[in-house]
Amino acid sequence: MKQELFKKLQQITEQNLLDIEAHKQRGNHVVGFYCLYAPTELAVAADAIPLPLCGTRQAPIEAAEEVLPRNLCPLIKSSYGFAATDTCPFFRFSDMVVADTTCDGKKKMFEIMAAIKPVHVLQLPQNQDMAKSLSPWKDEIEKLVAVLEKLTDRQITPEKISRSIALLNKERRAKKRLMDVTQAKPSPLTGPELVEILFKTGFFADKEKGIDLMNEIADACQTLIEKKESPYTENTFRILLTGVPIGLGSDKVVKIIEQCGANVVAFESCSGYKQTFQVDETVDPIQALAGQYLSIPCSVMSPNPGRMEMLTEMIKSFSIDGVVDLTWQACHTYNIESFHVRKLVQDSFGLPFLHLETDYSESDTEQLRVRIEAFLEMI
Numbered sequence: 197m198k199q200e201l202f203k204k205l206q207q208i209t210e211q212n213l214l215d216i217e218a219h220k221q222r223g224n225h226v227v228g229f230y231c232l233y234a235p236t237e238l239a240v241a242a243d244a245i246p247l248p249l250c251g252t253r254q255a256p257i258e259a260a261e262e263v264l265p266r267n268l269c270p271l272i273k274s275s276y277g278f279a280a281t282d283t284c285p286f287f288r289f290s291d292m293v294v295a296d297t298t299c300d301g302k303k304k305m306f307e308i309m310a311a312i313k314p315v316h317v318l319q320l321p322q323n324q325d326m327a328k329s330l331s332p333w334k335d336e337i338e339k340l341v342a343v344l345e346k347l348t349d350r351q352i353t354p355e356k357i358s359r360s361i362a363l364l365n366k367e368r369r370a371k372k373r374l375m376d377v378t379q380a381k382p383s384p385l386t387g388p389e390l391v392e393i394l395f396k397t398g399f400f401a402d403k404e405k406g407i408d409l410m411n412e413i414a415d416a417c418q419t420l421i422e423k424k425e426s427p428y429t430e431n432t433f434r435i436l437l438t439g440v441p442i443g444l445g446s447d448k449v450v451k452i453i454e455q456c457g458a459n460v461v462a463f464e465s466c467s468g469y470k471q472t473f474q475v476d477e478t479v480d481p482i483q484a485l486a487g488q489y490l491s492i493p494c495s496v497m498s499p500n501p502g503r504m505e506m507l508t509e510m511i512k513s514f515s516i517d518g519v520v521d522l523t524w525q526a527c528h529t530y531n532i533e534s535f536h537v538r539k540l541v542q543d544s545f546g547l548p549f550l551h552l553e554t555d556y557s558e559s560d561t562e563q564l565r566v567r568i569e570a571f572l573e574m575i
């Protein structure tokens with residue numbers, strides 16, 4: 197049953213590029229997004245397809261290093277490398293790029309990327325004190341509305357934004373439902389399977405198609421849970437992966453953990469559970485978007501208590517046996533915030549904790565394996 201669903205996922209993924217092309221031929225637009233903070237609802241309200249562009253592959257990094265410092269986060273180098281080498285179809289399809297001033301490396305990279313493609317950068321406040329930060333952030337979102345209206349020549353009315361919020365809330369509910377199937381003990385999905393589903397459904401031109409597929413997979417998983425069919429046993433160690441985002445190509449740590457016999461059941465990152473929020477559909481749509489997106493608990497926020505709250509909740513609901521905190525090399529915010537995560541995991545839960553710092557290359561695979569094996573022995 198799972199095999200058939202993965203085959204379907206692959207077919208829709210291949211069809212998706214044609215769907216995006218057809219959408220553009222009908223006179224519509226595509227907007228690339230670099231971070232979780234920019235509300236993609238606004239692109240949808242302008243009949244544009246929003247595409248996540250953060251690079252997850254090693255291949256374009258060498259080209260990026262001709263321009264960017266080598267000692268930079270691989271996610272930033274991969275993102276820029278794809279743009280510079282014109283090797284990402286989703287970047288090529290994008291009529292413009294929407295980015296935000298999250299970490300220093302990313303915001304300075306966008307200045308250079310602007311020579312390749314029009315880039316609009318949102319000035320993201322660095323803390324979530326709503327009394328001070330909400331109003332300037334709302335202004336940034338209103339500016340983005342004007343930019344997208346100009347690009348697409350469509351009016352983005354409050355009604356259209358409200359409809360987009362409802363659609364994307366539905367998508368986030370489906371994503372959460374899918375991620376929550378691994379709360380079952382044992383889990384019906386492997387960590388790499390969940391990474392693949394989340395990654396591929398993120399690019400779907402037709403949101404409803406993606407929602408239907410995620411629900412179909414969640415239904416199938418429910419059946420597997422009822423039949424007690426799983427690649428694991430009730431005693432398999434259940435790992436929560438927190439920290440930087442991962443995707444296909446940057447998921448080596450997930451694969452190694454699973455090869456060592458444990459199961460990564462939960463992903464607390466912006467490629468995972470941080471995407472499960474709901475935007476309030478009962479208040480002014482711009483106000484609702486501004487408040488909800490600003491609350492995203494990424495380590496670029498100082499302080500960032502929301503991440504500790506999310507971790508607390510997830511450790512309990514996913515019956516976690518150990519936590520791995522992943523930092524990309526040269527990512528200062530996640531690297532330093534690991535201090536608080538370790539404290540929470542060890543002091544409040546008494547669970548084993550492992551902090552890993554790596555990049556997208558395979559050069560340290562064996563070193564990582566040794567550290568992960570030693571960590572699993574502690575459980």
Ligand code: SF4
Pocket residue numbers: 230231232233250298299440441466494495496
């Ligand atoms: S970790 Fe933070 S800065 Fe990096 S892509 Fe995710 S939301 Fe953006």
Ligand code: SF4
Pocket residue numbers: 269270271272298299300301302440441496524526527528529530
């Ligand atoms: S992983 Fe860290 S350095 Fe890399 S883009 Fe995200 S916040 Fe920036």
